[in-house]
Every structure is written in C-alpha cells, then in structure tokens.
C-alpha cells in the first residue's frame with residue numbers, strides 16, 4: 554500500500570527529560586515519517602560546521618543531506634567512507650578525525666551519520682571521540698539501523714580481533730528515521746531487519762507479532778502503513794528499555810534476545826550472514842533452549858518458527874558446526890566469567906535470564922535448529 558507519505562511524523566522520546574534539559578541531558582527524539590530532512594537543521598542549534606558521514610557507494614544520500622545543511626547556512630564537509638563493515642575501522646575513523654581537524658571543528662560543531670548501521674556506528678564513534686564528544690544526528694537508511702543501530706547510543710568500530718570491540722556510549726541529539734530511504738533497500742536486507750522488529754515483539758510487544766501474522770506482504774513492503782507501525786513499535790520498545798537502562802546493566806540485556814547464538818553464527822560464518830538472519834535463527838535457538846529448560850511453552854517455540862518462515866527469514870542453521878559454535882559462544886563479550894548467558898521467554902513479553910544452562914541442553918537446542 555502506498556500513499557502514506559503525507560502522514561504526520563511520530564516522535565519517540567529516548568531518555569528522560571526534555572532535550573537540552575539538564576535533568577535529562579541524554580534525551581532525544583527518534584522521528585519516524587517521510588521526507589524528514591527539513592527537521593535536520595533544527596537539531597543542531599549553535600553548530601557552524603557539520604561533517605556528514607556516508608557511504609561512498611551511495612553518494613546521493615549524503616549529497617541530499619549536504620545540500621539541505623548548506624542551504625540552512627552550515628559549513629558542510631563530507632566523509633565518504635567505505636561500504637558496510639569496511640567503514641568500521643580505526644583507519645576510517647582516523648580519516649574522519651583528520652577531516653574534523655583540518656576544518657577546525659570545535660565542541661559546538663556536529664557530525665551527521667547517513668546510512669546503515671555500519672555508518673551510524675562509525676559516525677557515532679567519531680562524534681563520541683572528537684574533542685571528547687560532539688553532537689551527532691543519525692539518519693538511518695536501513696531497517697536494522699532505524700529500529701536498532703541508530704537508537705540507544707551505542708557506537709563502535711571493529712578491530713582485527715573482533716567486531717565492536719572498541720566503542721563508547723554516546724547518545725545522538727536526534728534520529729530521523731525517514732521511511733522513504735527504504736525504497737532502495739534490497740528485500741533481503743528489509744527482511745533481515747525485520748528480525749529485530751519481531752524480536753521487539755517477542756520480548757515486549759505482542760501487537761508487533763499480530764501485525765506480522767496478519768499481513769506478511771504488508772510487513773515486507775517499505776511503503777506500507779503496517780511497516781511504518783512496526784518500525785514505530787520496535788523503536789518504542791528499544792526506547793523504553795534504553796531509557797531505563799542506558800548502560801546495559803540488566804534490563805537492556807533483554808534486547809539481546811536471540812543474540813547469544815546469533816553472534817556465534819556470525820563469527821563462525823565470518824560475518825557473511827546478515828545480522829538479522831543470524832538473529833532470526835538465534836531467537837528460535839533461544840526458544841528451543843527455553844523449552845528444554847522448562848521455561849518456554851512449546852506453542853511459543855512454534856510461533857517463532859511460523860513468524861520467521863512467513864517473512865522468509867532463515868529458521869535453521871547447518872548441522873555439524875557445534876564445536877565452532879561453542880567456541881564462539883564462549884568468546885562472546887557478553888559472557889560474564891565462565892557462564893554462558895541467554896535470554897529466554899516464559900511467554901511473549903516475559904523475558905527471563907538463563908545463566909549457565911546444562912551443556913546437554915545447549916547441544917540439543919542446536920540439534921533442533923540445525924538442518
């Protein structure tokens with residue numbers, strides 16, 4: 554369905570207090586809607602210089618943003634960075650710092666990230682580290698970045714030793730989730746991003762699951778009202794969780810539902826699997842593990858499979874890779890001490906922590922998700 558472009562943007566507050574309020578200095582709005590660039594200049598009061606970080610492979614996205622900022626009177630600079638994970642390196646961050654230094658960026662200037670989660674992670678990291686922190690606005694252009702990477706303030710880059718090992722918490726001053734940008738996103742990426750949306754449904758918002766189950770075609774159409782509501786609801790779940798737990802101590806852990814196994818799959822596959830695809834199988838793994846531990850009802854496990862299959866997401870992972878997967882699980886940075894930690898569900902919206910499950914259950918859950 555199209556024709557949703559004229560609807561009013563929805564604003565979802567992350568953090569407490571009004572933006573700029575000293576009681577809630579980390580508060581910001583995630584705006585969801587269409588053609589939102591007009592909102593950008595207003596998010597950067599007092600800035601003179603703006604560095605726009607975007608992927609060199611998708612120059613049009615960055616140029617539009619540059620033009621809008623230049624029209625509004627900012628001195629604009631462009632960092633066109635390598636695509637996807639190749640952007641998240643210390644070398645690329647250093648090239649951005651060089652641009653900031655050469656252009657004389659001060660504390661009151663700002664960075665804008667335009668792209669998928671790789672670009673928003675890099676832009677956030679550059680902003681977090683320049684002069685110990687300048688403002689960043691995120692303009693996510695993938696579904697995954699809209700509902701996850703650009704929201705919550707986690708920023709980071711990779712090192713030779715692993716993904717996201719260097720980074721910092723640095724909340725943006727605003728996020729503009731412009732659904733029009735999804736028009737060019739390949740379907741495979743949209744479907745993968747929906748795994749983070751259904752995750753939000755399983756851990757906190759049953760309506761998300763009902764919407765997907767009610768109209769799968771609309772859920773996978775970038776310009777449908779259903780997808781828009783899914784995006785809003787998924788962001789609202791993340792916003793609620795990170796507002797209560799800005800630094801990932803305990804509540805924020807629920808956002809990792811499906812991610813323990815997913816991170817292991819990503820490592821074993823050398824990141825050739827899309828994150829969302831790994832999360833899809835990871836949630837089914839967590840559901841099976843929860844069932845084996847006597848926590849998750851059997852019907853809910855099957856609901857995971859049905860939702861993922863209806864969206865065209867993977868529901869299995871190849872057999873015969875347990876040793877590699879277990880080694881990867883043990884390396885996960887969210888492991889504390891020697892205990893493997895999982896989030897499992899007692900029901901939709903009722904996440905429970907499962908720490909140090911019996912190794913036999915871990916293998917059996919793998920058997921149940923492998924083909």
Ligand SMILES: NC(=O)c1ccc[n+]([C@@H]2O[C@H](COP(=O)([O-])OP(=O)(O)OC[C@H]3O[C@@H](n4cnc5c(N)ncnc54)[C@H](O)[C@@H]3O)[C@@H](O)[C@H]2O)c1
Nearest residue numbers: 608637669670671672694695697698701702707734737738
């Ligand atoms: N900070 C966080 O909390 C957080 C959370 C989840 C994921 N992440 C990070 O996000 C990254 C993954 O993000 P992603 O899935 O967006 O992948 P990505 O940023 O690698 O983008 C995927 C591909 O889509 C292209 N692309 C982006 N927007 C497009 C558009 N509108 N149309 C067509 N192509 C487009 C990109 O150029 C890239 O080739 C990972 O690095 C992950 O670590 C961070």
